[in-house]
Amino acid sequence: MTENDKPSVLRDTDDEARRLARTLLRSARSCALAVLEPETGAPFASRTLTGTDTDGTPVILVSALSVHTTALRADPRASLLAGEPGKGDPLAHPRLTVLCEAEEVSRESEARTALRERFIRRHPKAKLYVDFPDFAFFRLVPLRAHLNGGFGKAFVLTADDLLIRSPARAALAAMEQGAIDHMNSDHAEAAGVYAAHYCGAKDGNWSIVGLDAAGVDLASGDRLKRLEFPHALTDAGALRGELARLLREARASG
16 A cells, blocks of 8 residues: 555544534633743643634733743744543543644733733633733734544644634624623523533523624633534624524524
8 A cells, every 4th residue: 555545534624623623712711832942942831721812813811921921932833732621531522733823912002902801701810910011912823723523533724714704803893892791781591591502501600701703602600612603794783683593593492
């Protein structure tokens, strides 16, 4: 058998793989982060709290005192590992490795203000240190990714498979906080219905902590869930109708 005759371990990337990859990344509270140690060039792995920008780019908040911050400032190449092992064999559970290029976010920029609000909603305890002068946000812009969906389910994904390219992204970002406040106050039960019906949550006091063109971020204490829309919204005005549709269908089936 020649090299060309060997069976490939990779499957063709389909919508199911893309959805699983996006869900793993966007529902992660933390990820393993690998960088290159400046002094030696050796791989250095650590764990960081993880958020997402409104375009789906992973975001981390890190201290200048940490090795990985020094490393990213010296060489922006990095990778993230998302996906938590469950019961039984940890290799039987899906995980996603994303190869990234880090972009530090200026402290004076409007982008940092928006990232700060999104990150704190996701990680409320980060409010204790997010404004310390030695803490910085980095966007880890995906270049490509490798998804292992379990034994025999390996896929290669592009940046476009992971990111949100919707023309409605900016408009939805501007209305995100108001929409979250409205849903969590006037439709407080919706988050729990979403989490139970679409994300398999068994219990919890769920609330919405993020809304974007591709889905909803849900939190209950230290737990996070991601509800992906069937299709990314192309019009910000469609958000209300999509949230209502999901709630109506969940109630009808339950």
